[in-house]
Amino acid sequence: MPDRWQPTILGDLLQRNATHNPNGEALVAGAARLTHAALLLEAQRVAAGLLALGLKRGDFVGLLFPNNAEWVTGFYGAALIGCVTVPMNTRWKASEIAYALNRADCRALLMADSFLRQDFVALLTEAEPALATALPGTAVPGLRHVVVAGATPQGAIGWEAFLAAGSAHPTVKPGTDDPLLVQFTSGTTAFPKGVLLTHQNMLRNAAACALRLGVRDDDRYLNCRPFFHVAGSTLSLLLALTTGASLVTPPTFEAGEALRLLDVERCTITSGNDSIFQLLLSHPSFDRNRIHLRGGWAAAGPQTMRRIVEDLGMTDLCWAYGLSEASPNVVLNDRRDPLDLRIAGLALPHAGVALRIADPATNSPLPQGQRGEIQVRGWSVMRGYVNDPEATARAFTPDGWLRTGDLGSLNLEGRLHLAGRIKDVLRVGGENVAPAEVEEALLAHPMVAMAQVVGVPDARLGEVPVGFVRLMDGGVMDPETLLDWLRPRIANFRMPRHLWLVEDFEAIGMTASGKVQKTQLRAHALTLLGLG
Secondary structure (H helix, E strand, O other), X not given: OOOOOOOOOHHHHHHHHHHHOOOOEEEEEOOEEXXXXXXXXXXXXXXXXXXXXXXXXXXXXXXXXOOOHHHHHHHHHHHHOOOEEXXXXXXXXXXXXXXXHHHOOOOEEEEEOEEOOEXXXXXXXXXXXXXXXXXXXXXXXXXXXXXXXXXXXOOOEEHHHHHHHOXXXXXXXXXXXXXXXXXXXOOOOOOOOEEEEEHHHHHHHHHHHHHHHOOOOOOEEEOOXXXXXXXXXXXXXXXXXXXXXXXXXXXXXXXXXXXXXXXXXXXXXXXXXXXXXXXXXXXXXXXXXXXXXXXXXXXXXXHHHHHHHHHHOXXXXXXXEEOHHHOOEEEEOOOOOOHHHHHHOOEOEOXXXXXXXXXXXXXXXXXXXXXXXXXXXXXXXXXXXXXXHHHHHHHEOOOOOEEEEEEEEEOOOOOEEEXXXXXXXXXXXOEEEOHHHHHHHHHXXXXXXXXXXXXXXXXXXXEEEEEEEXXXXXXXXXXXXXXXXXXXXXXXXXXXXXXXXXXXXXXXXXXXXXXXXXXHHXXXXXXXXXXX
């Protein structure tokens, strides 16, 4: 892979891989196995089908599939003709699907009929009743075509019929700065915002990460993240595309299945956040002898980073930080960085991406070592929020820096240390407490598999931390014993005032991308304390 970025588009990379390594395995998704040549062919069939529907460069196309071959060929096929993919979260309800379709003004939606307990056809019919007869309707008036893999309602087209109708090949190629994808953020208090990312944003980000991770064309990458998240699209799917590596993915993350795939597919790299790796490491079927990993990346704290290196054998593991609005990666270790820097989560931004730490109230830059808001500028930053100029303006400072809403500091080398979300920082009797610091202290106990900390109101101190912990399988310990162990290890104002043991966090609230939802966790804590 060249050290200097050469601007390109998705279709050119797809063609390159099919030419240079036609019989190499590009994608393993469920029962589907596609070579690079077959992946290009299937993407071209989707592109031809979209052209037959009358879609053209610049049109927006929704995708509602689990991680499967149709998601990938739908994304790649849309890109071949310059359409913009709008991924839909497989957990969304009817109102959320309708919101995304309308916000992005999608002309077409490619979708599965159902997945797990979600009946997508029923949800879409609730969002747009005209699907039961004929489109367009009045609830989502811009939506003209729905293509369904599976049981197909009257107002939609079946997947095979859609593919069979296509005949023309793309004649107009998109530009490197054309939009490629709209990533809807994980909204918790309002509907999410649609981050508009270009070919340059996503492909350059994927290539820059691959270079630091040392990904090769003979690597096999296990992706545990949903494709509707940028960690699954840019940092997994497109990372494999830019290098020619093979991508292996389950339809959705389940720790036991992920461990099986790591073994039988002989995967050499993987990635994930702290929750994903903690679930892998604490699963009853975990067997170090069945792991063949060399490296990858993790968005996790030092305790989890060390466990990944030692227990999974990922000696080339790198720490990563980013956000959707930066397509997404901002800083990433080089695999050749000293191990202590990689475990500590101290990394540099990519060439051409600038960081500064600023006072979140004034946007004034802060000196080295001082905590403030992480702000970003450079080629990875989004074009803006789709059809939302007001939200776009609020996302940037007057002098053009992207406001991340994250708290951090820079050391003398310019390496970023992440402290957490600004909105998550607790004010305990005048002291600032970052929940991540308390979580790290809890994770230092060998019996703790996962830990999460949130704040609750307190009459005397204003706010105090409380914690939730999941123990390793077979672990037995009461909360008071764990608190007694923790007390001499952290300052008193950081000590959780209450601690609860949980069997898993899924029942309380986790996103499909593997993150614990702090808002739901806090609501659960308030209920337990009789304050809800």
